[in-house]
Amino acid sequence: MKMTQVQKPSSQEKNSYLLIEDFLLWAQRQEKVVPTQLQTILKKHNWLKDTRALKCLFSNQMLNYLGLNEDQIELLSEILYEFSPVEVKSIADIDKEASLFFSTNSKKVDGILHGGVETGHLYEFAGPPASGKTQICYATLLSCYGQTNGDSPGNSVLWIDTEHSLLPNKISGDIKKQKQNQEHIFNWIRVHTLHEFIQALLEMLRICQSKNNLRLIIIDSLIAPFNNYYQNDYPARSQALREILAFLKNVSRIFSCAIIITNQVRGPITEAEKQSQQKYFPLGGVAFAHTTENRFLLEPLEGRRRQIKVLDSSYLPSDATDFYLTKEGIVDEESCGSAGKPAKVTVFKSKKALD
16 A cells, blocks of 8 residues: 655644554554544544644543543653654744733732733633632633734633632623624533543644634632542542643643643641641642642621732742622722723834833
């Protein structure tokens, strides 16, 4: 049988990626034995369009959810490594890649975030009920819609709702006010169980491949389906959370989108926690502490005033600021009359632009 020559895209090509069809063809040309069962599974999950999706899945054991055993995963990992090597970028290449920063509608909160929620990063907002978690997500969603590029349909958003906190009718009305096409820019998935949540993540990966304009993913909240499923099996829950968080971090970087997850909190338990001045601690234990890229704690103060604090970040300094929750949304001052208006999306070529 005549084999078609598969050319690897050069590192100079922008947004280049490798199709699964070519991926299997290359494996055959290199005399790599790809088991029939593995080929069948990859063809069954036809939403796996290219190797970007496989790179995301290989951050953990999520390929098990596709029905692959350890031997098949090891073989696929070997082929993927040879077929799609690590891309080396220069400082000049990195500086040319523009990031989008989505505003929370609060200059104070945006200041804590160093410009807003940035594409390519994973954010966790933890706090008790009515602390402002969902409101920050909603404000960021509206900000994401604020940018259009020529004749493109604008930025697309995916919201995975595990706590039934989203009001679709409200979002629909706000989108119509911006004269945006809802069919192209808003995707909403409501889940009730952990199984449905995993399926939602795989659907998220399919949307990432099919929509080049998907720039914001919101999961409100991440830990809810795990608590219901694992209950008191904390080691198993921690392992599953680590895998999912590593997967989400890869998705944000490979597909250049911002991912926001919300988290619940608990009171102090250990003696060290009781002696500290911190009233709330995010759920998830070390799984969240060591895997989430940017962690923020929201705390209700008196009246409508709230506080946001940087708990942990790889590049953001420790800081805190106050904001207010009103019926219009998040504002810097309680008497602010411009609340609810989505802030304009800002494009920076690098973090230097924020200095």
